[in-house]
Amino acid sequence: MNEVPPARPASGEDRHATWLELFFDLVAVAGVAQIAHLLHGEPGASELGLYVLLFLAFWTAWICFTLYGNVAGEGTHARTVLAAMFGMAVMAAAVPGVHEGEDGQARALAVAYVLIRMLANSAWRHRREILVDWPAAQLSLGVIPWIVSLWAQEPARYWLWALGIALDLYVTFTVSARDIIANRKAHDRREETRSRRRGAVPRVSVAAPDADHLSERLGLFVIIVLGEGVAQVIEAASEARWDRRLYGLAAAAFFLLVALWSLSFRHGYAGVPYLTARSLPARAALPLHCFVSGCLAALAAGLGAAAEHLDTLPQSTRWLLCSSLSGYFLLTGIAALRQPGGVRRWMLSVVVPCCTLPLLIAGFGAGLGTVALVWLLVAVTLWPTFYESRRARRPREAIAQGET
Incomplete structure (x- = not known):
């Protein structure tokens, strides 16, 4: 046949x-x-x-x-x-x-x-x-x-x-x-x-899908979602009064989106952070991509709302912004389960704090100003990169000490 x-x-x-x-x-x-x-x-x-x-x-x-x-x-x-x-x-x-x-x-x-x-x-x-x-x-x-x-x-x-x-x-x-x-x-x-x-x-x-081509298409979708975060802030800023708070929020939103881009692409695969090529079957990797994209799109909407509430965020918006970032890191942890070696320590040192801290900020941050809250989320998002760079630096320092 x-x-x-x-x-x-x-x-x-x-x-x-x-x-x-x-x-x-x-x-x-x-x-x-x-x-x-x-x-x-x-x-x-x-x-x-x-x-x-x-x-x-x-x-x-x-x-x-x-x-x-x-x-x-x-x-x-x-x-x-x-x-x-x-x-x-x-x-x-x-x-x-x-x-x-x-x-x-x-x-x-x-x-x-x-x-x-x-x-x-x-x-x-x-x-x-x-x-x-x-x-x-x-x-x-x-x-x-x-x-x-x-x-x-x-x-x-x-x-x-x-x-x-x-x-x-x-x-x-x-x-x-x-x-x-x-x-x-x-x-x-x-x-x-x-x-x-x-x-x-x-x-x-x-x-059988072409893995490299599919990765490119999935990554393009995530780029589109991150771009929507930029568009949301620009749209809200175009109708707001330009003052110090707006400048601070714009900088914080930009750093937050850049940090998420870095995690999704420089430390990820197909737009999913800490996922590697062929580490998961497509049946698992594709839903993971969907949920990661959904969290990022919700976070983009939260950033747009933040530009409209520069004093303090309404409770529902605060929870939306923080829980979407928490969900993003939870999915990051799922993607990293197939990483070789040191997964347990990485989960405790990175995934757990990055999942829980945004929820704590949402629950106890009612008195926080909008700009301060978004900068705290930036700090949470930068922590995995800082942790990885510090862990990679330790073997080099040990080698240098051994040579001396």
Whole structure:
């Protein structure tokens, strides 16, 4: 039987994001910005829940076609990607209406999401490849609740969306590669039986992502999210009075974002801090990337709110800013579990304080000024880099002392 091999660059050729993929990622800029705006003002539990739900949906739609382009390579159908890009633009445009409880926009977002997922499913069927590393990209179980939600009202609609996301995660973590291949082979045998007069049905092949190219695409998404933090502060500063407090906050926000960039890229992989290439399977690394990006986008929204409240932060905004940084470091600890040697000491010395200190600042920092609070978060974020540099300096000092 014939197999359809995935398109790959020539041997020894470095593969980078194409212009089409970069154009596609521009929609991520709009989507992240719209979703981050849900956390403006003084967000409550409902706003936070809606933010998590929509961010997961948007990221899921994005990763389905990121993986498709990654595997297809030069065989990527531009019309398919552009159609998905239009759907994601509809989702991004509908976010404010969903927040305001508009049924029309909520249905438009659900329809766009369903069509994107079905389009991804069709693209994979056309290639006759099985992506075992991320089965949710080609299995449509999680889409069913989104279809049902077209006839539901809020809050039932949102619960159905959450169920769809939960089913995707369930499929991702519970369906094994063996099960996927066995089901596809059984489907092929049925197709062969039905079409014996027309000839045999081509067999499917197993697709493996291009790790370096995927890392670049994932890193670009994180860069987009960090850039949203800059955009949030600039937007808020353009409407605020320029005085010492604003200057201090702008400097603190800049140092905070630079420190996060350093952790995510100079000390990380694919935008995830302390993750290394192939240290985790894609099924674990991709959700980690999603959650890290979600924490950074929430932190970006918190920085924008900080520029609007230069005296003291409202309680909900203070908790948003601090807990998103704490979550970022918690995920950092998960990524570092596969690091060789000294993990236990590193967790106690870096991850635990970086997770707990922001929460302590949130809980007991009601009297802190906004600028002082953000600078404290800068100090927390710089601690891992300082710890690593101090630990790396000790062997050099020991060697120098031995030589003397």
